[in-house]
Amino acid sequence: MEICEHKIAVAWNGLPAYGAHLVKAARIRLGYDFPVVGTRPDVPIEGMEHILGGGLYWVEENCRHSWAELGLEVPRLFVHTGWRYPHFVSLADEVRAAGGKVVGMFDNSWKGNVRQWVGAVYFRLFLRHKFSAAWVPGLSGRKLARRIGVHSQRIHEGLYGANPNVFQCKVPICERPKKILFVGRLIDRKGIVELLSAFEVLRTEHPDWQLEVIGNGPHAELLQGREGVNVKPFCQPDRIAIAMNEARVLALPSHEEHWGLVVHEAALCGCALLLTQAVGAGADLVRSQNGICVAKTSVEQLKQGLEHVYAWAPEQWTQASELSVDLAQDFGPVRWADEMSEFVRKFLKVE
Template sequence: MNAKVVDRLAMTSRRIESIAFAWSGLPDYAARCIRAVIDRHPGRVKVIGTRPVVPIAGMERSLGQAVHWVDGRDANADWNRLGMRPPDLFFQGGYHRAAFNSLGLRCRSDGGKVVLQTDSNWQGTLRQHLVDPIRHRAFLRRHFDGVFVPGTSGTIYAQRMGYRSSTVFEGLYGADPTLFNGGPPLHSRPKRFLFVGRLVQVKCVVALAQAFVHFAADRSDWSLQICGAGPLRDQLPHHPLIEVSDFLQPAQLADVFRNARCLVLPSLSEPWGLVAHEAVLSGCALALSQVVGAAADLATKSNSILFRPGDVNAIADALHSIASWDTIRWQEAESMSRSVATKFGPEPFANAVAQFIDKLNSEM
């Protein structure tokens, strides 16, 4: 056997010690989740990111180290240019960033393993039945040794795309319970609905505001707080019970959740919905459209109402239903929300990463 073949076999059989994560628009919650891996993993952990649209104050402080910032469009991104060796295990944030694809290919060519991080969720659409499986089988599956997904709907999607169930792990997303927590008992909080997100068409925020106006004609004891920025802000109706504010830094947002009763997320499309996890960590109830991916993991009969997406009347009916809850129901909702919230966050994220390492090491 020649030396080149021996070297190649040595590379493909090396155990996982060094890890790297690549995250698009690196958010604070991702930094906090990766920090849990850094604190537990004995080897090197590096983080590559494209910059978030809304800058997060102290994000690198949450991570505990500097981020290697890249241009996501750079199809020639290279580990050497980043000042590091290719890792033994690379968690690649999606397959739509040219820079991440380049780093993933270079990692595999060096003998490393690559895990796809994706928040695609199963909705049973015609495209998901016919087009997506072909794309994954023909172009994507051979590039990845595993798939890291947020929750149940992501697992279903990955398995439908042909990835082996033994290589798919949940826990990709999750807010930090040391930040989102506490608050007064849910039944004693102000009667306030809360929306957090971009003010864009896919979030259906204008329909939510319109539904609230109809609702408030009968229930003027409730208010709606909208936190976010985007092109649809000027289309929101002006109403004395609707408060609109820009995006808030995480610590400020945590205080807002602690003083709200129910998060409303009326999205037309929502792969998972981290904001839903922030809400249940804070004890809030949930009113979610049926397409929100996190509903499968966080919404139960005790703490939530689900409604048809894009339907103003359906949203208004959901608001009326939640507003009718009595004290016992609010107590049940808070208890259930805090219970399901424990399934996600930095520790479950780090546990999943450890599972990937154990699984891939066992195959070497």
């Protein structure tokens, strides 16, 4: 596939390391290093330029920019993270004015609350015409895109995905200790307090199970000194992958979670999954054979979820691990490159 330079550009707010790997896969597939515009992530990642191998342009948040300021020609196809960031909206405006196509990355999921219904009306009236396609993580994002008025044929899935070179199933699940793993910020929204309470309720009856927590946040002190609970500060992806291969279950009991990349990371590592229905990735990565999505973040619901997996026989654990890995194959760099190739075929008429 031969593409002239400056026909494609991607912009990502808070460009994460996994995003750089996704972009790199698309660059390799398409055969040229299209430019990437990004704002820096909250947690600095060393070597971002090394991952991409050049063509990375950092910009300041909340400041309007032009392609000329970046020293770039206006692309014919621009893929960027949504409509809320003025530093990318101005670039998208230039692309449309020049007759180009804009693809929006939308990572939220449909909740059906008043704010989203109002937002859906606003999007249909003022924003829908600005996007030629919507790129969403999975099924929950597709539902959102349809609700706000995007035609089903213009919705593409596979927006997010972990790096499979880092996250791999290396230890058979039945050889791992009986351990529940939580990875994320230690804040109310993530449901860590409810998870801790549910775990402790079952501790007497199931003393062979442990809870490992990796993350930073205001609830870190609450977790310290608890029997059967091990707390570690946030660490880099390679260390998280090791922790996932030392756990049987990844728990993400969030009150709200757009998709949850950590779920895909854990699935690649062969973990069973315990989520709430608020976690968008559950629709794509959880089936009855490899985990459970409880209705809400409550101690009682999470207790029932833990009891469900605690009762599994060895063959059920093996089946769960194999299914998690299998479902995880639908997301990641290969899928991302596939979707970018489809945008090029559809909007640039390049086969």
